[in-house]
Amino acid sequence: MHDRIAADYLGRLSALAVRSLGRVLAQGYLVNSRTTSATIWPGHKPVLVAPPALDRSRFIVEPVRPEVTAPVRRVVMVGRISPWKGQHVFLEAFEQVFADTDVEAYVVGGALFGEREYEAELHRTASAGRCAGRIHFTGHLDDVRHHQLSADVLVHASVVPEPFGLVVSEGMAAGCAVIATTPGGPAEVITDGRDGLLVPCGDVDAMVAALQELKADPELAQRLRTAGQRSVRRYDATVQAAWVQPWLHAVAHRVAPARPATSWSDVAIP
Template identity: 30%
Template sequence: MPRVLFFNQTGLYGGAERSLYDLVTNYPGHCRVVLMQAGPLYDDLITAGVDTPVLGGGFQRATRRKWITLTIRLYSPIVVAIGLVRLSRGYDLIYANSMKAAVIAVLTKPFHRRKMVWHLRSLLIPEHFSPLARLVARWCGNWGADLVIANSDATARAYQSNGGKCLPVRAYNGFSIEKFRPEKRAELRAQLVVEHGLDPTHPIIGMIGRIGPWKGQALALLGLSMGTDWQLLVVGEALFESENFRQDFHESATRYTQTCNVFCLGHRDDIAEIMGGVDVVIHASTLPEPFGRVIVEAMLAGTPVIATNGGGVPEIVQNGVTGRLITPNSATALATAIEAALRETEQSRSMAVAARRYAEQHFALELTLPPVWQALRTMAAQSDGTENAPAVAAGAHESSIKG
């Protein structure tokens, strides 16, 4: 196996970082992780025995003196770039796990002279990125990356529509299915009721994931107001958002808590247990999602799922078979789907069983990781003559992860 230097900009957990942890801790060869910022991911990697240096202190430091903040933001990328070149010695590949990481890896490629893999986990569409950001992404893919891996077909299509010349290898996120125990749903529900003082006779709705302007928490609060006795558990934090957004969200959630049954639980490590304890999991992103980890986790937990129809979500959920898909940015559609899921219990139960089976067959780690390893071996084995041209593992879509 090639020696791989994984590179990510943050030590905070988002979906990309959870996937990175699974990649690194299961990698069958020698690897190392470079982060630009410490955090829970750093702590978990160290606990797992993974060498994880932190360079530059990240880009998120701020002080009351603007000139100090500006100096830090200008100085940190330089420190990271120098450190990345130094640490790349002895490695075959640099594996950029984010767009920021990819930019730095490409800019420093004349110095580190390593083949670069870019794991693209974002939809390069106007709703998510500015024209300049999409231009930079196109440059990274066409002139710097030797291999592009996309986390869904939707992500791959958006990459090519943005001017990407190569055909990305599609690699769905993988999951440890043994963490989820659908046979214990009644027991897990009872635990949630006791822990949070819920009414056991009223439905429990779960919304789990990073809180953000387009992640749909505000829409969920509005949809909740259309129900009569629903209890909403909001799990997650606004990790990468501004302080103003965090304050506005918590004020809004507090107002709903006083009039409706809303419980904001913040960050939790027992996601599998919460997923299994709620009656329905909702995914209400107002913009297209590249993938949708929360949806797969709900399916593995055996919990009925309602998700926004867009981006990579239809690759996970088949409407009316493994879950319910709704029109984006519609509180009415969300409320209607929740009512149907709670009213049509037999149909919801059968869809949840089918969803669990589908997730096991397509998203288990033991199925999703080997094709990634093969793509890395292929890339490392390529002759030096192909190093400066974007490349794809042989038979990209045929060898891309099927599940």
């Protein structure tokens, strides 16, 4: 399960249908976060939390991002353009913090599923504000690594709880200082103040405060980047495979999986 099975995410009838089918058809549930796990109806069937794996080698480039403090120059938000993803929150906060600077923002992603009007409204907001000319929209991209690797700060701004938020762990792997929203999957990835910053969903003022903090404190931003790259080692595909394989083997052979000795959040960082 890679999505929260909840009415505010899938719709009431779809959520009910998926939960019911799982009760009938599934032998076990492999879920991407505790946030997702809380929305299913597993009954007595086994459940394992295993977040999406990272191929961290895709985020290692030369020259390596320097371990020096520097002012924020580029802020990026990556994701499908949709009201629940919160691009409007990001743009409003960016305008308040960086209006009198030359910092650039990149909104990476395109609109799908009939959300073109929201995308158009974002463009109108950006062009009418004080940061006009410094907010860039890339449209849909098949590979967003260039923008992650070239950014100083990556913002995740969902206004409802995100099931996991792969862009959060990818941004950390790419060496960005990451701001993400809570509750939801990102709060299971980030320890606030240690390897990223967490703000409440839909809270523009909190997003402003987080951006302002990184703008004013380059040393904090660098500490978050360094700690974030270390934290996401636990999401490496080799670590994930060792975590998931015994569970899958047990479920496939219809035997009770051994209960993991630790929760996913306590998995040792290699």
